[in-house]
Amino acid sequence: MIEINQLSKKYKGAEFFSVKDLNLKVEDGEIYGLLGPNGAGKTTLISMLTSLLKPTSGSFTINGLNFKENKNQLKQLIGIVPQEYALYPTLTAYENLQYFGSMYGIKGEILKKSINEHLEVMGLSKFAHKKIDTFSGGMKRRINLIAGILHQPKVLFLDEPTVGVDVQSKNVIIDYLKLLNTQGTTIVYTSHHLNEAEFFCTHVAIIDNGEIIVKGIPSELIKNQAGAHNLEDVFLAQTGKALRDHA
Amino acid sequence: MHKLWASTYKEMLLLVRDLGGIAILFIMPVLLLIVITLVQDSTFKTISDIKIPVLLVDNDNGEVSKNIIENLAESNSFEIIQKSSEEEAKEAVFSGKYQLAIVIPENLSASLQKKVDQNVEGILSKFGLEEDTLNITKEVISQKEVRLYFDPATQVSFKSSVKNGIEKMISKIETQSIYKTFQTELDEEDSEPIFDTENFIAFKEILPTKNNEEIIPNSAQHNVPAWTLFAIFFIIVPLSINLVKEKNQGTFVRLRTNPVSYATVLGGKTIVYLGVCLIQFTLMLLVGIYLFPAIGLPGVDVSGKLPMLYIVALFSGLAAIGLGLLMGTIAKTQEQAAPFGATSVVILAALGGVWVPVFVMPKFMQLVSKISPMNWGLEAFYDVFLRNVGFAKILPEISLLLLFFLTTIIIAIIYNRKKNAV
Numbered sequence: 001m002i003e004i005n006q007l008s009k010k011y012k013g014a015e016f017f018s019v020k021d022l023n024l025k026v027e028d029g030e031i032y033g034l035l036g037p038n039g040a041g042k043t044t045l046i047s048m049l050t051s052l053l054k055p056t057s058g059s060f061t062i063n064g065l066n067f068k069e070n071k072n073q074l075k076q077l078i079g080i081v082p083q084e085y086a087l088y089p090t091l092t093a094y095e096n097l098q099y100f101g102s103m104y105g106i107k108g109e110i111l112k113k114s115i116n117e118h119l120e121v122m123g124l125s126k127f128a129h130k131k132i133d134t135f136s137g138g139m140k141r142r143i144n145l146i147a148g149i150l151h152q153p154k155v156l157f158l159d160e161p162t163v164g165v166d167v168q169s170k171n172v173i174i175d176y177l178k179l180l181n182t183q184g185t186t187i188v189y190t191s192h193h194l195n196e197a198e199f200f201c202t203h204v205a206i207i208d209n210g211e212i213i214v215k216g217i218p219s220e221l222i223k224n225q226a227g228a229h230n231l232e233d234v235f236l237a238q239t240g241k242a243l244r245d246h247a
Numbered sequence: 248m249h250k251l252w253a254s255t256y257k258e259m260l261l262l263v264r265d266l267g268g269i270a271i272l273f274i275m276p277v278l279l280l281i282v283i284t285l286v287q288d289s290t291f292k293t294i295s296d297i298k299i300p301v302l303l304v305d306n307d308n309g310e311v312s313k314n315i316i317e318n319l320a321e322s323n324s325f326e327i328i329q330k331s332s333e334e335e336a337k338e339a340v341f342s343g344k345y346q347l348a349i350v351i352p353e354n355l356s357a358s359l360q361k362k363v364d365q366n367v368e369g370i371l372s373k374f375g376l377e378e379d380t381l382n383i384t385k386e387v388i389s390q391k392e393v394r395l396y397f398d399p400a401t402q403v404s405f406k407s408s409v410k411n412g413i414e415k416m417i418s419k420i421e422t423q424s425i426y427k428t429f430q431t432e433l434d435e436e437d438s439e440p441i442f443d444t445e446n447f448i449a450f451k452e453i454l455p456t457k458n459n460e461e462i463i464p465n466s467a468q469h470n471v472p473a474w475t476l477f478a479i480f481f482i483i484v485p486l487s488i489n490l491v492k493e494k495n496q497g498t499f500v501r502l503r504t505n506p507v508s509y510a511t512v513l514g515g516k517t518i519v520y521l522g523v524c525l526i527q528f529t530l531m532l533l534v535g536i537y538l539f540p541a542i543g544l545p546g547v548d549v550s551g552k553l554p555m556l557y558i559v560a561l562f563s564g565l566a567a568i569g570l571g572l573l574m575g576t577i578a579k580t581q582e583q584a585a586p587f588g589a590t591s592v593v594i595l596a597a598l599g600g601v602w603v604p605v606f607v608m609p610k611f612m613q614l615v616s617k618i619s620p621m622n623w624g625l626e627a628f629y630d631v632f633l634r635n636v637g638f639a640k641i642l643p644e645i646s647l648l649l650l651f652f653l654t655t656i657i658i659a660i661i662y663n664r665k666k667n668a669v
Contacts, residue, residue, distance in 0.1 A: 050504050051503065051504060052503060052504065052667075071506075072506045075505060075506040078504070080504045082497060082500055082501060084496075085497060086496070086497035086500055086501035087496075087497075087498065088257070088261060088498055090261060090264040091257070091260055091261065091264070095260055098253070099253055099254075099256075099257045100501065102253030103502065103505040103506070103507045104505060105249065105250070105506070148501075
């Protein structure tokens, strides 16, 4: 379970808070979607929850643990799939996964088996020994995902895991995430794809200007929003139609 | 340990996949060593074997100028080209066509003889050997100057050595004139000289010995350690770029979320790049031992010194790696890391005495050079290569190199921790 209390982040020199007094509870086994326009604070929130960013104030725990006291324990517990391809382009898919798996302390036959199984599920077995810089965007996304889940995390954070990929790759990724969820992995993910979120997430929170505007089960949010037929209608009704360009 | 091994293996893979990078890491230092040694060796030959053309304007046409010309010719360093006009010689030198012109003034021989005669007669009269000197009024003889014109581009060291040589030559001519005049005044036959005009005091350079054999330093034994060290320290550039690349391609972000310490990440890089340093060192030694003699350069003698040389190379490599990792940790972009790293190496080399010996630096710079790890490494290499010392003598230098490595690594870890504190 993730418990976030009054969590805030204001970047050095920034005028406004990127995340402001945010409270959220994610129960075990949920797929929680953090939705919002560009610059809403989704990536900042995930970065804080994965130890990449120091909160300005507030606190959070993941399965009762926090980074100040249980850093390594917590890092072993969570997995992260960053938005950019966090892979070595001149190494093969297998070598990348072998390295990142080793960083979680997995070794030998267990690591080998885990890598091969994941590559198989993601349809990448025959590309295992090809260099990453020869891969398409969709293939890189799938390797990026495997690198974050090799150690079977209890909680998985994904930042836009399906951005810029073809429909086939997206389906493989979503299907596999659903499978992981059924096996007990709690998933927190950010996305711009509201259709995808509507059907994938058990719960969503719409964030704007660093604050949660509305949260709940997607179907209930649609039902409660007058005139809404889908999550996109709810999103637009809650966040407005104005462009959110930031520099 | 498993994570350190995995990090090391990954670094090794990244390195071997970059063939261009490997070529630069291994071929360029070797090329640098060969070129520098060839250049320095040919410069040495220019002074000792090849004759430098020198313009000479002889306005004296006497005994002294004849002597100067003979001495210059005997030195085997100069080819004398006589000119009739000082203006012409000056123009040729100042325009860079010649490096040096010597102008011997008019009546130099006669004036010198007059001056010597006066002095000798003065001395003899003091001893009562000259009867009629008291009534002679001394003629005032003005000082004569031999003028030297140097090409403005001529190096100071060359100018100094030429000036010293000519000064010594003139001094000898003066001395000989004095002795000769004394002999004449004492009515001695020229055929039976009473004065020995040769130098009484001679110099002998005592060289360090090993097994009763003198260790004669050559340009290769100076160049191999100096430029090997320079190449080892250039590891700073690819290493700092390697770290910045990790940050830019996102892999460092992933590593920060992994349960692995920054020290382990740096450890993997240290092991691989230390291997690179030692391979570089081996290649440069091989070039010094086998290639140099084959291309007419003096070879490097490493007999009985190899273990000590590798110890110095290892600790020098560690110091360079420590600095590279610190720079890579602090730099945000490759544009920051590459020029800063390269410039730092050049500065450290200059301070360390790779180009100009430390003892000729100004006092303040000599003090500053003591804090250059390249100076510690170079001194340790010279200790082993040229001074033939034991392990205990290089212990202070390699301890400083190790301390420098540990300090830079600790600063890098603390900086990273502070920057990424959660």
